[in-house]
């Protein structure tokens with residue numbers, strides 16, 4: 001059914017907001033008209049955006065949906081709904097499931113379940129190594145054929161340099177990206193939080209910054225040698241950023257992502273031994289946070305991702321040392337960044353929207369992220385006015401593990417449209 005969105009506030013090329021009418025049909029944007037233009041389409045549904053912001057659907061290139069194997073944490077259906085509620089229309093899911101997504105059957109299973117859920121577009125990554133054990137490469141050709149969009153052992157770093165080099169050479173020959181969780185195990189061994197004041201105060205072992213940057217540096221050299229598109233996961237340190245900035249300057253094909261929590265929180269903010277503040281990479285120093293912000297502003301870091309990583313309350317109740325790493329992210333990402341960076345005047349709305357739409361589409365070559373005639377009708381309608389408090393008990397995700405509970409935010413997604421169909425609308429679920 002054609003969908004017409006009236007009173008849509010749209011960002012123009014200069015970053016100004018203009019009221020428009022958007023028409024869609026068969027999953028495609030068919031027209032963008034000035035406000036007041038008489039638009040007709042037989043049998044169309046009309047949605048009144050009432051002056052709310054309408055952007056290309058948000059894209060999240062780093063998420064954990066937990067299915068198969070960890071359905072008590074999240075399923076592809078609950079994760080898809082949580083993503084839609086957060087305004088995301090395309091998400092790319094990590095292979096650290098059980099079984100690990102390291103064979104074509106599991107890639108297909110993820111795609112089938114995502115289609116069944118039918119709420120957002122789900123792009124699966126496949127593992128670099130069998131079982132993410134770092135010993136043997138997976139079958140990249142078969143995984144690509146099955147629908148994998150890139151290779152990553154997220155959750156763990158590839159420890160062996162030759163293994164990573166072989167992976168990059170193979171991926172490069174197929175024009176596929178390698179996406180790296182950068183962490184040298186020998187420098188980390190059982191540390192639950194970053195080195196710093198918090199670790200000292202609580203007598204915890206600290207994760208040093210160089211455990212991340214040492215892989216970033218190694219991999220940049222390997223990317224240079226192999227010519228692969230190398231994408232760095234969840235960048236969190238000043239040192240990694242320095243290396244990425246330098247690599248980009250000399251033309252190495254490296255891109256990078258950052259998570260909202262690494263732009264907003266540092267280790268000194270951790271209120272106590274509460275594992276909802278435990279994630280990998282950990283919250284680092286104020287200096288690192290400032291470096292991440294500057295890098296996203298100047299384009300050294302290309303995109304924002306959530307690293308949505310749901311865990312059950314029982315798992316998170318095990319305490320700082322024993323609980324698993326990870327926090328949920330879909331439903332707070334845009335409101336957090338809008339409120340803390342756009343409302344405060346630090347960033348333009350245009351910059352934030354680009355880093356969550358056009359930039360991920362560019363980095364990963366997706367047909368998404370643009371509000372243009374002929375583009376897929378993936379749209380997010382955002383209420384920039386209403387202030388609401390983050391209440392984890394209302395999340396669509398099964399995960400409640402967030403450090404942002406109680407934060408008062410604006411910029412809440414109101415309606416999410418995927419392929420011209422409403423996937424989520426405030427308190428309604430439509431399918």
Ligand SMILES: NC(=O)N[C@@H](CC(=O)O)C(=O)O
Pocket residue numbers: 064096154155156181278279280281307309310324325326327
């Ligand atoms: N980020 C996390 O803290 N956890 C992720 C793994 C990962 O992204 O490395 C998870 O799978 O739970």
Ligand SMILES: [Zn+2]
Pocket residue numbers: 154155156181233234280281
């Ligand atoms: Zn990771």
Ligand SMILES: [Zn+2]
Pocket residue numbers: 062063064094154155307309
């Ligand atoms: Zn992750």
